[in-house]
Amino acid sequence: MNETVIRRMKDLPSTHLLGAGTSMCAGCGGLEVLHQVYDLLGRRTVFVNAAGCMTLLATYPFTPFRGGWLYTSMASASAGAQGVRDALDILLAKGRIAGEEDMTVVVLAGDGSTYGMGLSALSSAIERGLDFLYLCYDNEGYGNTGQQYSGATPHGARTATSARGYAGEKKDLFAILAAHRPAYAATVAAAEPLDLAKKVEKAARMKGPRVILALAPCPTGWDFDPGNAVEIGRLAVNSGAWPLKEYCDGQVVHTKVPHPRVPLETYLKTQGRFAHLFEPRRDESPLAEMQAKVDAYWARAA
Ligand SMILES: Cc1ncc(C[n+]2csc(CCOP(=O)(O)OP(=O)(O)O)c2C)c(N)n1
Ligand code: SF4
Ligand SMILES: [Mg+2]
Numbered sequence: 001m002n003e004t005v006i007r008r009m010k011d012l013p014s015t016h017l018l019g020a021g022t023s024m025c026a027g028c029g030g031l032e033v034l035h036q037v038y039d040l041l042g043r044r045t046v047f048v049n050a051a052g053c054m055t056l057l058a059t060y061p062f063t064p065f066r067g068g069w070l071y072t073s074m075a076s077a078s079a080g081a082q083g084v085r086d087a088l089d090i091l092l093a094k095g096r097i098a099g100e101e102d103m104t105v106v107v108l109a110g111d112g113s114t115y116g117m118g119l120s121a122l123s124s125a126i127e128r129g130l131d132f133l134y135l136c137y138d139n140e141g142y143g144n145t146g147q148q149y150s151g152a153t154p155h156g157a158r159t160a161t162s163a164r165g166y167a168g169e170k171k172d173l174f175a176i177l178a179a180h181r182p183a184y185a186a187t188v189a190a191a192e193p194l195d196l197a198k199k200v201e202k203a204a205r206m207k208g209p210r211v212i213l214a215l216a217p218c219p220t221g222w223d224f225d226p227g228n229a230v231e232i233g234r235l236a237v238n239s240g241a242w243p244l245k246e247y248c249d250g251q252v253v254h255t256k257v258p259h260p261r262v263p264l265e266t267y268l269k270t271q272g273r274f275a276h277l278f279e280p281r282r283d284e285s286p287l288a289e290m291q292a293k294v295d296a297y298w299a300r301a302a
Helices: 003-011 029-041 051-057 077-093 111-118 119-127 173-179 193-205 227-237 264-268 272-276 284-301
Strands: 044-048 070-071 106-111 132-138 183-188 209-215 246-247 250-257
Touching: 003 272, 029 051, 029 106, 029 132, 029 193, 051 209, 070 132, 077 106, 077 119, 077 132, 106 111, 106 209, 111 119, 111 132, 119 132, 119 183, 119 209, 132 264, 173 183, 173 209, 173 246, 183 193, 193 246, 193 250, 209 227, 227 264, 250 284, 264 284
Parallel strands: 044 070, 044 106, 106 132, 132 209, 183 209
Antiparallel strands: 183 246, 246 250
């Protein structure tokens, strides 16, 4: 690396993701979430990354992060986080690192890992009380391999493996997590940065298992113009499709109750993955069912 590049790197803020974006799609909502979370957590962070789009951020032996980075298979990021936490605890106990040199262990995983292949490892890590923060960027499909449907895909969305619209329902992972009684769980959206910041700062002050589920609008997989990523995130929240909430001390609290709620179809129409519901003619029945499910959710939440 030449001296000019090294000088420029030293001038960057400590959590600037060096080179981030070079191998990612423009307007990637997952990357925007990661930027915001990393700015809040700071450089004393070890990321344990399950295979997915974010894996492209690191090319061995380089990563854009100032802390550490460990790559794992899709199913085992939480188990990897246990190993990193144990290693840090041993170094602390032996006096090989000082308390202020300790690091926050963060799993960075997509929905395919989190809602599916890695759910067992996540469940067990929460059960063991592992001291870690788990960040799931939810782009509602297996994005890195061409957007096949996952357990997080919403009903009706076209994916590479559901050409006429996904027949299943998005798994209520937040409810599954809350049933584990972790130290903390929350949903966030990059389009609501203050809400996100409050939740990540709160989680960062805690010990034990903490899980953040972040909506990650994905221009490539959802089929929209990259410039609309933030607006689409806002519509997901304001239509009630992506509720913002947190679990703490046995209580679930909604941190934003959209009122009045934007009609769900305003959100759906922004994305090509739902275009078959409107063209060549409007498909009234699934649209009405989908709106009714959102209405029922908020009626229960009230
Ligand atoms: C066991 C296993 N099956 C398949 C793959 C191939 N693979 C790599 S990334 C990926 C998609 C992961 O989806 P998700 O966790 O949602 O992350 P995203 O790609 O959307 O960022 C798949 C299927 C793999 N790495 N391991
Ligand atoms: S496919 Fe989606 S999640 Fe993956 S890098 Fe592209 S925009 Fe981001
Ligand atoms: Mg995904």
